[in-house]
Amino acid sequence: MTAEQAGYAILEDRGVIAVAGEDRAAFLQGLVSNDVRRVAADRAVYALFLTPQGKFLHDFRIAESDGALLLDPETERREEFLRRLKMYKLRSKITLEDRAGAMLAVVLFGGDALARLGLPEEAGAAIPFAGGVAFTDPRLPALGARAFLPREGAAAALEAAGFVPRGAEDYDRLRLSLGVPEGSRDLTPDKALPLENDLDDLNAISWDKGCYMGQELTARTKYRALIKKKLFPVTLDGPLPAPGTPVTLEGKEVGEIRSGHGSTALALLRLEDLTRAGQDGLVLTAGEATVTPAKPVWASF
Template sequence: MNINKVYILKDRAVLYVTGEDVKDFLQNLITNDIKKVSDDNSCFGSLLSPQGKFLFDFIIIKHKSGFFIDCEKDQSKELFKQLNVYKLRSKIEILDLSNEFVVTALSYQKFLTLEKAQDIEGYTLKYREDSVLLDPRNKNLGARLIINLEKLYLSLKKLDLKNANIEEYYSHSHKLGIVPKNLNKLQNKLFGIECNYDELNGIDFKKGCYVGQENTARIKLKNKLSKRLLPINIIEGKLYEGESIFSNEIEIGKVLIESEYPFALIKYLDKNFDQSSKFTTKEASISIKKPDWIDK
């Protein structure tokens, strides 16, 4: 990522959860520990089904007396509804502030030039009263600025940042092996832990119960993780959602996201999965490489 570029992530939404019971409410739902989130630290987390299957993921940032939830816009309405389903009698308020706040992405190098910045994933500081955080998933994704829309362009000018093509950011994320968009295609198709959330700092195995915790913990503790979500690179041809991937006519995975920045659920421990090989689908020849940050 170029130090002078910024990406305005118009595909992201900003929800706000606040109220007397907000910490207990989120703690009982999400895969990460809400106690980690403070004025100087943000975290990545997800909301799973009771069976531990993926539903939503998001970044949580402290804001005033509550928390911002930075999520994909295409998931925001459904996430908003799901949080309200779990609300019951909790003394909380859930707001969609996407018309007031915007999420932008800037480089890791630019973040380190800011006053008081620290080279710690999730580290959060204030710039003109708005939160800037080093991406809690992986610092190579750069930093995020959650900013009031009215202040956006003046702040970008003061930071000497130039608006760049969002596709560059998507491509960078895909090359890192982190899904940039189309998360709805993953819903209920795989376990949250198969999304590499452990390695992306998105699961806390020491916290108490949360939705989907039982299967997540079982897969982890019994070393049952045999499949992972991995990025696909198309050599030639066309992919189709849900189709099988083969290595020498032996199935080793399925395509889950077929368009733009594709991903597949791969049997990464299978003896037939060799990253140096070419893989095939019905109409495509592809390559699959496991990101360096997995199994470090």
């Protein structure tokens, strides 16, 4: 197998849940950061569940399949997410179902992955596939596609479509190289701000959908230009620092390492100090490694 072959990896760190019932879209519309009204058989979105103060709690994709909205929160935090949704159910005509035992979250990437599925390089474009749904990653088409599929028969259907099995770490290397954060590995719950972590550029936020949890403070952050930090992909020269390792400049802490693999990681860095380092030719360090940041090609800042 070459790096250019289209492959698939089962994401054990994501678990599928279903929101069904006649009020399913309206229920989620008032809670999450993206416009759920856009979700259809041919359209998926990426969205956030925030605190009332606009801090990150959960991220997930939303796709439609067989009359239900399917979401993929992090597996280890899935029960907590469902518990929060149930708090807001009240009289909404919906059902909430944990389908992690019956369905898989799958990533398809490399080579001609999108073409093999018949998907365009258009964020969120979706099609029915193998008893579930497949869609171009709604954050960034360069990440490939996602699929929510029945566990039984998923691997056979994917391999019949020409995909070869690959490890989740292969996808992780792609994600890190593109500078894309992944859930609570990179976004600290109840602390991370969406705009510091470039989630607006990754299509997580609708600015014209109306109210949702955390909307007011998220909008205020955007329109008052209050962002002082940004998440960057960084190249490391030296041992990979553990997540949470401070990034320093002349002995001063100016950021923090997040997830990483090999010589690539993500780091949240103060923009003012990053500018000074570039102007003065200074070196950033984390642990025993030097840190060289690069602006993601898709970022607008």
